Amino acid sequence: MALDRVSFNYNGIKAVDELSLEVPGGISFGLLGPNGAGKTTLIRLMVGLLRPRTGSIQILGKAPSRKTAHLIGYMPQLHSLYSELSVWHNVDFFAQIYGMRDKHRREQQIEEVIRLVDLWPRRKDPVLSLSGGMKQRVSLACAIVHKPPLLFLDEPTVGLDPELRVTFWDYFTALTQQGATLIISSHTMDDAAHCHRLAFMRQGKVIAQGSPDELRQATGRPEATLEDAFLYFIHRDEGNA
Amino acid sequence: MLSSTLSIAMREMPSHAFTIAGRIVRQLIRDRRTMAMIVVVPLVVMSLIGLSFPEEGVLDFIAPALLATLALFFSFLLTGISFLRERSQGTMERLMASPLSRLDIVVGYLFGFFIFALTQTLIIVLFTIYVLGVNYYGDLWQIFIFQIVVITGAVNLGIFISTFARNEFQMVQFIPLIIIPQVFLCGVIWPVEQMPDYLQWLSAVLPLTYAVDGLRDIMLLGRNLIDVGSELVVLIGFAAVTSILAAITLRRGAAS
Numbered sequence: 001m002a003l004d005r006v007s008f009n010y011n012g013i014k015a016v017d018e019l020s021l022e023v024p025g026g027i028s029f030g031l032l033g034p035n036g037a038g039k040t041t042l043i044r045l046m047v048g049l050l051r052p053r054t055g056s057i058q059i060l061g062k063a064p065s066r067k068t069a070h071l072i073g074y075m076p077q078l079h080s081l082y083s084e085l086s087v088w089h090n091v092d093f094f095a096q097i098y099g100m101r102d103k104h105r106r107e108q109q110i111e112e113v114i115r116l117v118d119l120w121p122r123r124k125d126p127v128l129s130l131s132g133g134m135k136q137r138v139s140l141a142c143a144i145v146h147k148p149p150l151l152f153l154d155e156p157t158v159g160l161d162p163e164l165r166v167t168f169w170d171y172f173t174a175l176t177q178q179g180a181t182l183i184i185s186s187h188t189m190d191d192a193a194h195c196h197r198l199a200f201m202r203q204g205k206v207i208a209q210g211s212p213d214e215l216r217q218a219t220g221r222p223e224a225t226l227e228d229a230f231l232y233f234i235h236r237d238e239g240n241a
Numbered sequence: 242m243l244s245s246t247l248s249i250a251m252r253e254m255p256s257h258a259f260t261i262a263g264r265i266v267r268q269l270i271r272d273r274r275t276m277a278m279i280v281v282v283p284l285v286v287m288s289l290i291g292l293s294f295p296e297e298g299v300l301d302f303i304a305p306a307l308l309a310t311l312a313l314f315f316s317f318l319l320t321g322i323s324f325l326r327e328r329s330q331g332t333m334e335r336l337m338a339s340p341l342s343r344l345d346i347v348v349g350y351l352f353g354f355f356i357f358a359l360t361q362t363l364i365i366v367l368f369t370i371y372v373l374g375v376n377y378y379g380d381l382w383q384i385f386i387f388q389i390v391v392i393t394g395a396v397n398l399g400i401f402i403s404t405f406a407r408n409e410f411q412m413v414q415f416i417p418l419i420i421i422p423q424v425f426l427c428g429v430i431w432p433v434e435q436m437p438d439y440l441q442w443l444s445a446v447l448p449l450t451y452a453v454d455g456l457r458d459i460m461l462l463g464r465n466l467i468d469v470g471s472e473l474v475v476l477i478g479f480a481a482v483t484s485i486l487a488a489i490t491l492r493r494g495a496a497s
Contacts, residue, residue: 093260094339
């Protein structure tokens with residue numbers, strides 16, 4: 001997937017500013033930046049919820065539209081679930097709207113993803129009876145049930161305890177091993193370290209991209225952490241401005 | 242021109258409407274209190290009117306009007322709140338990023354609410370006939386078709402109005418603004434002809450006036466859908482206008 005000089009404004013404020021990005025297939029790609037850096041806006045542009053004011057976006061070779069929608073999975077920042085419905089019925093609903101018509105295959109796949117997120121014993125419970133972390137897992141299950149080759153996860157690890165965070169990264173690694181491309185936004189460097197490639201974002205721009213190691217080495221200090229690297233690029237960006 | 246319109250229509254076919262309708266039905270059925278409200282409220286209202294106006298004929302006169310009023314009220318309010326929740330809980334964003342078309346969503350909501358509102362209509366009709374002993378002419382299927390047009394307008398109005406509410410409280414505040422004036426001005430309780438001129442003009446632009454007139458003609462006078470054609474045309478027009486407004490405002494909340 002590729003973005004070419006994409007811009008988007010909210011009420012005159014540049015949320016995404018002449019941003020170019022290329023994401024190779026089969027990896028996890030981290031969008032890192034503070035709140036308000038434009039990560040969510042960028043994801044909304046890529047899933048086709050927003051249209052760029054200028055520039056172009058290509059998803060698997062095509063502009064995002066309803067025709068490419070079945071190729072992507074999207075986990076928004078909110079849990080975005082029907083709280084009265086059970087875990088099963090939530091996942092089933094999203095499986096159906098993503099065109100999984102064959103009942104037998106659909107049910108197999110629903111079972112597979114509910115087991116993957118370790119909620120099989122709770123499948124009949126309404127979502128409103130689940131804890132925050134469990135809702136997050138249902139939300140992930142809804143986004144991946146149709147096995148999309150391209151997956152957008154908007155701050156998927158926010159509010160998770162450290163143990164569950166590790167579990168989530170196990171899921172993500174399993175998905176990339178199956179060939180999926182993951183685009184994950186986050187503001188924690190803990191998530192960043194897990195990604196194959198990263199883009200540091202600030203004020204609607206990408207200020208640096210590369211693998212976690214490359215970004216660390218760019219600071220010129222061997223002991224630098226990703227946090228150090230992020231601060232280094234922010235200072236450099238301020239110096240340029 | 243025609244072929245391109247047709248091909249757009251084909252592409253926009255609401256193939257997932259039943260999936261959405263099924264979800265709405267499941268959600269409402271799970272909510273026992275709302276289900277009870279849909280069934281019990283009309284029966285209580287009908288019984289109260291029957292008991293408080295002992296004169297013959299008052300209930301006959303009011304019952305058809307209540308069919309339309311309650312279909313409008315419940316479909317409008319429940320659609321509005323359901324849509325508001327789609328937006329506030331973020332599921333709208335998921336729907337909009339999915340392969341669904343807007344038509345899928347609107348038609349799905351319509352099918353879902355047809356089931357509830359027509360069940361309600363059936364309960365009211367049976368209750369008034371068998372329990373309250375009111376006599377009606379007119380076929381049930383004609384009443385149903387007429388109600389489907391009323392409900393279509395109400396569901397679309399609910400979708401449109403929900404864009405102006407940020408939470409359930411604000412949605413409920415549209416009841417005194419949109420429903421109550423129609424109850425007073427559209428001949429539900431007293432005939433429109435007895436009101437001052439300027440209120441009669443006002444009632445002429447309110448959809449419930451036509452719904453009440455049409456259902457009374459069908460049920461009290463035994464007229465058919467062709468006889469009430471002019472009322473039906475106005476209501477179809479109302480449904481068409483509200484569906485355009487609903488389609489335009491549908492995306493809001495998913496991309497803000």
